[in-house]
Amino acid sequence: MKTLQFTIPVAHDRTVIIQEDRMPHFYPHLHRHHEAQLMWILEGKGTLIVENNMHSFQENDIFLIGSNQSHVFKSNAEYFDEANVKQVRSISVFFDPKGKLASLFDLPELYLLQRFVKDYESGFKVPNEHFREVSRRILRLKEASQLDQLMHFFFLLRTLSLISEQATALSGGKSSSISENEGIRIGSIYHYIAQNFMKPITLDEVANQANLTPQAFCRYFKKHTRNTFVAFLNEMRVHEACKKLTQKKCESISSVAYTCGFNSITNFNRVFKSVMGNSPKEYMVNFKRNIA
Known part of the structure; x- marks a missing residue:
């Protein structure tokens, strides 16, 4: 069983990481990482487990996962069938609010964005009626480079902050801190239940x-x-x-x-x-x- 703590590949010339994944199924183990994650499901269906809460996911769902929030996007059983021709695809935006971005968030002009990131550490699902707006922001961010990319990131955060009060929370709050060994054990339990x-x-x-x-x-x-x-x-x-x-x-x-x-x-x-x-x-x- 994989360890709970997960390390996102770091691009040394980037503060915000944009990652597009295409694979037979999503990473199947409960995990967490220091970075917050905005994930757009392009292809694939299954159940998202966040802390102790469950949410179904499908194409064109977008979720914000908080920093160090335990989660797993559990693909449906058919995606684990070797004869299956289906695949999953997603675009993720990773950012660490306490890393290189911390000094920027401390600027008075970015106070509202800093407050948003802190208030929504438990994550949320983007309302369907705002999918087009948020997905467009994600694509602009993905296609931009260097300074433009950082600017589009703040525009994306502003958009999320404006719709956040209409969004569905992913969990009722942070669970108590757990050790790596406990995370492996809980992940093994979740995996067994999900498979059986x-x-x-x-x-x-x-x-x-x-x-x-x-x-x-x-x-x-x-x-x-x-x-x-x-x-x-x-x-x-x-x-x-x-x-x-x-x-x-x-x-x-x-x-x-x-x-x-x-x-x-x-x-x-x-x-x-x-x-x-x-x-x-x-x-x-x-x-x-x-x-x-």
């Missing part, structure tokens, strides 16, 4: 992944994620169900329930409503209405 949530998972099985007894695992998981194992597992299953319910080829609610690991329709309906606030059928109706 569609079938029955016992507490003994997942505790074994962390080399803990079931009782110790429950305490450990709750301490480091502020969530119970069952609640986390159910939320991951519900997020997968949401993706399937909104697909054109969705067969039925019952087939989605069993495919996502639920053992009864009654249990699926109850858990789905507790997580999403409405029933699976209401969710489908609302989605179709919004699309229309």
Whole structure:
């Protein structure tokens, strides 16, 4: 399992790093880095796990990940199939607010941008209605060079700051600081759940992944994620169900329930409503209405 702390490749002639990635699937391990990251999904679908929160992602979603915020863009299972011809693609903007940019943020004229970066350390998803505006800023930044690139970066930050109050937060706040070894263990747990949530998972099985007894695992998981194992597992299953319910080829609610690991329709309906606030059928109706 990869270590939690991740090092972004450094360009010594750049303060802001723009990176375009094209690969079979996104980096599959929970990780963090000193740099904040603005990530535009060009191709690919899956679940973003940030701290102890989950969000579905798809093409043309843009997320701001805070500095040192634990996260993983977990691609859907089909992207890990060797016979799969799909790929993922993204453009990321990395910047360290406490690195070379710190002295610039201290300038009185940039106080509002400094405040924005600090206030939104927990990250957010860019609202869909602002996608065109933000993506255009990212492309201008990517195509610029030297001084122009830095200027476009501040224009991008200003745009993000103006829309931030309308954005959906990625987490309720920073989790407690964890060590590298703890990060490896938690990442291993997340990875195991993400690969096996569609079938029955016992507490003994997942505790074994962390080399803990079931009782110790429950305490450990709750301490480091502020969530119970069952609640986390159910939320991951519900997020997968949401993706399937909104697909054109969705067969039925019952087939989605069993495919996502639920053992009864009654249990699926109850858990789905507790997580999403409405029933699976209401969710489908609302989605179709919004699309229309």
